[in-house]
Amino acid sequence: xxxxxxxxxxxxxxxxxxxxxxxxxxxxxxxxxxxxxxxxxxxxxxxxxxxxxxxxxxxxxxxxxxxxxxxxxxxxxxxxxxxxxxxxxxxxxxxxxxxxxxxxxxxxxxxx
Amino acid sequence: xxxxxxxxxxxxxxxxxxxxxxxxxxxxxxxxxxxxxxxxxxxxxxxxxxxxxxxxxxxxxxxxxxxxxxxxxxxxxxxxxxxxxxxxxxxxxxxxxxxxxxxxxxxxxxxxxxxxxxxxxxxxxxxxxxxxxxxxxxxxxxxxxxxxxxxxxxxxxxxxxxxxxxxxxxxxxxxxxxxxxxxxxxxxxxxxxxxxxxxxxxxxxxxxxxxxxxxxxxxxxxxxxxxxxxxxxxxxxxxxxxxxxxxxxxxxxxxxxxxxxxxxxxxxxxxxxxxxxxxxxxxxxxxxxxxxxxxxxxxxxxxxxxxxxxxxxxxxxxxxxxxxxxxxxxxxxxxxxxxxxxxxxxxxxxxxxxxxxxxxxxxxxxxxxxxxxxxxxxxxxxxxxxxxxxxxxxxxxxxxxxxxxxxxxxxxxxxxxxxxxxxxxxxxxxxxxxxxxxxxxxxxxxxxxxxxxxxxxxxxxxxxxxxxxxxxxxxxxxxxxxxxxxxxxxxxxxxxxxxxxxxxxxxxxxxxxxxxxxxxxxxxxxxxxxxxxxxxxxxxxxxxxxxxxxxxxxxxxxxxxxxxxxxxxxxxxxxxxxxxxxxxxxxxxxxxxxxxxxxxxxxxxxxxxxxxxxxxxxxxxxxxxxxxxxxxxxxxxxxxxxxxxxxxxxxxxxxxxxxxxxxxxxxxxxxxxxxxxxxxxxxxxxxxxxxxxxxxxxxxxxxxxxxxxxxxxxxxxxxxxxxxxxxxxxxxxxxxxxxxxxxxxxxxxxxxxxxxxxxxxxxxxxxxxxxxxxxxxxxxxxxxxxxxxxxxxxxxxxxxxxxxxxxxxxxxxxxxxxxxxxxxxxxxxxxxxx
Numbered sequence: 001x002x003x004x005x006x007x008x009x010x011x012x013x014x015x016x017x018x019x020x021x022x023x024x025x026x027x028x029x030x031x032x033x034x035x036x037x038x039x040x041x042x043x044x045x046x047x048x049x050x051x052x053x054x055x056x057x058x059x060x061x062x063x064x065x066x067x068x069x070x071x072x073x074x075x076x077x078x079x080x081x082x083x084x085x086x087x088x089x090x091x092x093x094x095x096x097x098x099x100x101x102x103x104x105x106x107x108x109x110x111x112x
Numbered sequence: 113x114x115x116x117x118x119x120x121x122x123x124x125x126x127x128x129x130x131x132x133x134x135x136x137x138x139x140x141x142x143x144x145x146x147x148x149x150x151x152x153x154x155x156x157x158x159x160x161x162x163x164x165x166x167x168x169x170x171x172x173x174x175x176x177x178x179x180x181x182x183x184x185x186x187x188x189x190x191x192x193x194x195x196x197x198x199x200x201x202x203x204x205x206x207x208x209x210x211x212x213x214x215x216x217x218x219x220x221x222x223x224x225x226x227x228x229x230x231x232x233x234x235x236x237x238x239x240x241x242x243x244x245x246x247x248x249x250x251x252x253x254x255x256x257x258x259x260x261x262x263x264x265x266x267x268x269x270x271x272x273x274x275x276x277x278x279x280x281x282x283x284x285x286x287x288x289x290x291x292x293x294x295x296x297x298x299x300x301x302x303x304x305x306x307x308x309x310x311x312x313x314x315x316x317x318x319x320x321x322x323x324x325x326x327x328x329x330x331x332x333x334x335x336x337x338x339x340x341x342x343x344x345x346x347x348x349x350x351x352x353x354x355x356x357x358x359x360x361x362x363x364x365x366x367x368x369x370x371x372x373x374x375x376x377x378x379x380x381x382x383x384x385x386x387x388x389x390x391x392x393x394x395x396x397x398x399x400x401x402x403x404x405x406x407x408x409x410x411x412x413x414x415x416x417x418x419x420x421x422x423x424x425x426x427x428x429x430x431x432x433x434x435x436x437x438x439x440x441x442x443x444x445x446x447x448x449x450x451x452x453x454x455x456x457x458x459x460x461x462x463x464x465x466x467x468x469x470x471x472x473x474x475x476x477x478x479x480x481x482x483x484x485x486x487x488x489x490x491x492x493x494x495x496x497x498x499x500x501x502x503x504x505x506x507x508x509x510x511x512x513x514x515x516x517x518x519x520x521x522x523x524x525x526x527x528x529x530x531x532x533x534x535x536x537x538x539x540x541x542x543x544x545x546x547x548x549x550x551x552x553x554x555x556x557x558x559x560x561x562x563x564x565x566x567x568x569x570x571x572x573x574x575x576x577x578x579x580x581x582x583x584x585x586x587x588x589x590x591x592x593x594x595x596x597x598x599x600x601x602x603x604x605x606x607x608x609x610x611x612x613x614x615x616x617x618x619x620x621x622x623x624x625x626x627x628x629x630x631x632x633x634x635x636x637x638x639x640x641x642x643x644x645x646x647x648x649x650x651x652x653x654x655x656x657x658x659x660x661x662x663x664x665x666x667x668x669x670x671x672x673x674x675x676x677x678x679x680x681x682x683x684x685x686x687x688x689x690x691x692x693x694x695x696x697x698x699x700x701x702x703x704x705x706x707x708x709x710x711x712x713x714x715x716x717x718x719x720x721x722x723x724x725x726x727x728x729x730x731x732x733x734x735x736x737x738x739x740x741x742x743x744x745x746x747x748x749x750x751x752x753x754x755x756x757x758x759x760x761x762x763x764x765x766x767x768x769x770x771x772x773x774x775x776x777x778x779x780x781x782x783x784x785x786x787x788x789x790x791x792x793x794x795x796x797x798x799x800x801x802x803x804x805x806x807x808x809x810x811x812x813x814x815x816x817x818x819x820x821x822x823x824x825x826x827x828x829x830x831x832x833x834x835x836x837x838x839x840x841x842x843x844x845x846x847x848x849x850x851x852x853x854x855x856x857x858x859x860x861x862x863x864x865x866x867x868x869x870x871x872x873x874x875x876x877x878x879x880x881x882x883x884x885x886x887x888x889x890x891x892x893x894x895x896x897x898x899x900x901x902x903x904x905x906x907x908x909x910x911x912x913x914x915x916x917x918x919x920x921x922x923x924x925x926x927x928x929x930x931x932x933x934x935x936x937x938x939x940x941x942x943x944x945x946x
Contacts, residue, residue: 010682018411018415024415024416024419025415025418025419028437028441031437032434032437035437036794039434040794040795040797041794048433081682083312083313084682087407087411091408091411094412094448095412097444097447098416098440098444101440101444102419102440102441105437105439105440106433106436109433109436111431112433
């Protein structure tokens with residue numbers, strides 16, 4: 001047993017495992033804040049659906065990237081770390097459903 | 113398999129361990145800090161509040177049993193329904209969640225205790241003293257009466273003069289402190305004190321749930337702390353955060369409250385779901401189906417629950433599209449609950465289920481929670497919500513979710529884990545009656561409320577006229593409430609007859625597979641097992657005996673102190689041995705001082721309250737003075753060549769991790785203040801825009817920024833001074849503090865020199881409250897800096913014993929960053945807008 005304790009890598013590993021859900025957070029914040037700000041402070045409400053579409057495409061692309069990286073990690077990592085890759089994979093899947101589902105109302109509801 | 117320690121064990125090893133962990137005798141037991149005792153005190157007190165909140169519910173139901181009843185007047189009824197909600201949410205549910213965590217988690221993780229026992233004890237005592245005093249406000253007619261979510265303007269100074277609302281705002285203040293103290297303990301404990309080999313994918317689902325809940329408290333409580341702080345400041349100093357005429361907005365309170373309030377529902381539900389995920393496999397005698405998906409569902413719920421808060425505000429008049437995001441998120445979160453429900457059903461289907469009392473409560477939970485979840489999806493649909501808003505339909509829904517989703521699984525847990533306290537199960541016969549009375553009573557009480565609500569009965573009315581068709585439904589609800597109360601009373605009878613604290617326990621009556629069923633004493637299990645799977649007792653049926661014979665890690669006290677093994681957060685590899693503190697009165701004193709401070713503030717004895725603050729500070733300083741013994745021993749072997757250092761410092765240490773969690777809390781508080789600032793700009797542009805005269809000259813913020821940056825650089829660089837000795841430490845800290853004061857002082861003087869007055873506008877109030885928050889940090893750092901220097905001058909600070917410096921340095925760096933961000937927002941944003 002070595003006296004040198006390696007604590008590095010934990011934050012990176014955890015952030016990766018949560019990356020799909022963090023994409024969901026970012027997307028949710030962007031669409032909510034953008035809608036609130038554009039409605040309250042500007043007359044550019046018509047821009048909102050375009051902005052949401054753009055944010056959603058970006059979020060979906062990011063989630064697909066997480067998915068691909070997580071699958072690769074799943075094949076390469078040792079068993080303990082594979083669990084984190086699997087969490088990332090599942091998290092990206094659930095985030096994908098939530099992102100698309102939450103963006104859909106922008107297609108048929110008035111913006112403000 | 114080779115076990116870490118060979119037999120026979122040295123004579124007297126176990127006896128020595130028992131002596132080291134000897135609990136204090138007689139009334140001194142109140143100074144105990146280890147989880148077995150604090151956990152039980154905590155659970156007992158939370159149960160007391162369940163009873164008190166339940167009595168209030170029965171009084172309300174008696175009042176509503178018949179129309180035009182005059183048992184209670186409207187004012188008293190207002191106090192009772194406010195206290196019922198507040199007590200159940202803040203004094204029963206959240207504390208019970210943390211209490212059971214504190215009691216059970218070391219068992220699940222096979223740790224001797226969680227890493228900060230005195231913090232748990234402080235959290236408990238602050239809650240117990242403060243909670244009881246807060247409840248007593250009811251007997252003097254001073255109880256809050258604005259509803260448990262305390263919406264302004266009703267609760268601000270114009271419409272609620274007197275101190276009733278202050279009791280809520282300050283009374284709940286220390287409950288929040290207590291909850292956060294508990295959360296830090298849970299997060300660091302779960303990540304760092306797991307048994308060797310208990311990798312993240314072998315961690316019990318309950319521990320996963322509590323880890324997520326600890327983090328949810330970390331991010332969820334700060335908004336309500338800020339909300340209560342702002343409302344209290346508005347009430348006492350008349351800074352108009354929520355007053356529309358002066359640029360404030362009452363809806364701001366709703367955002368801050370529900371930003372906490374909805375995650376709160378899952379803070380309560382997830383531990384209960386975790387309990388179900390432990391009991392179901394045991395009762396079906398088969399591993400949980402879909403472990404990984406259940407863990408993911410718990411984590412994802414933790415995230416999505418922060419995207420639901422506006423569904424409490426659908427009737428406010430927000431833009432339709434904004435509401436639709438929250439409506440969709442509210443539906444999406446039900447997928448995660450669905451994953452868990454199907455996992456439990458599949459596990460029950462795969463195994464041979466024993467219909468014990470815990471199983472009955474779990475089945476009751478499944479039925480009730482699913483029903484409550486479905487009405488939740490109904491309410492997430494905005495047009496339906498508009499119809500049902502503020503009616504008894506909502507009352508029915510929230511009780512189905514909270515009683516079904518939390519109380520039933522917790523009762524399952526009481527029956528399931530009672531043998532870890534007393535060595536034997538509670539009465540199966542009485543337990544079945546308890547379940548029957550509670551389940552039937554609950555449904556009889558709350559199912560009719562769906563209909564009463566749809567027929568238009570609003571919540572929170574103290575009485576109702578005859579002839580609206582609500583009479584028999586209300587009568588049924590009242591009968592059900594009495595039946596539910598009878599079930600709880602019978603449970604107390606069962607406890608009184610069959611629950612005795614045994615101290616030493618060796619039983620596994622349900623043949624469970626997890627480690628809390630190892631033979632236990634005050635020190636938890638005799639040795640700490642190497643974990644090889646998710647259900648260690650099923651994987652190795654001989655493990656209980658091996659552990660008790662001392663064949664696994666740390667079979668005695670290696671250093672002569674109480675101790676536990678700290679492991680790495682992902683792979684659970686042993687890293688160092690942490691010595692733990694023994695009984696202490698300083699936590700009790702600190703908690704009493706904290707409670708006294710808040711309660712004396714409430715009754716407007718401002719100067720006297722400072723005595724409470726001084727007592728609290730003295731208690732904390734006394735506790736911290738003895739908190740870091742340093743490497744009390746050279747590295748010790750805990751088993752099979754595993755040699756561990758004792759009490760390390762630096763980024764891998766538990767104290768560094770605890771401070772980082774605290775900084776997350778602190779950062780979220782600051783983010784909530786910034787949210788307040790930007791929110792007011794968004795919704796009140798006409799009253800927000802400051803004239804140029806209201807902005808300080810640029811010299812002041814520049815001077816302030818230089819002070820903060822220089823101060824942080826000195827304190828970070830000064831870490832090396834710890835090696836050089838006390839003079840060097842003083843030479844680093846003293847000028848760093850000077851620069852910090854310069855940073856804060858320059859900002860404050862700059863603001864004072866303008867014509868900005870915090871009472872005149874919400875903008876001014878927001879600016880000053882952000883500065884005041886910085887001032888509180890500077891004050892706290894002054895105490896910490898003095899503390900570190902005192903340790904240096906008394907020979908208690910060295911490179912191997914520098915946690916006090918490290919923790920101060922982390923908070924210092926954070927404070928400087930917070931100051932710089934605050935300056936950027938307060939000075940650049942208005943200039944950017946022109």
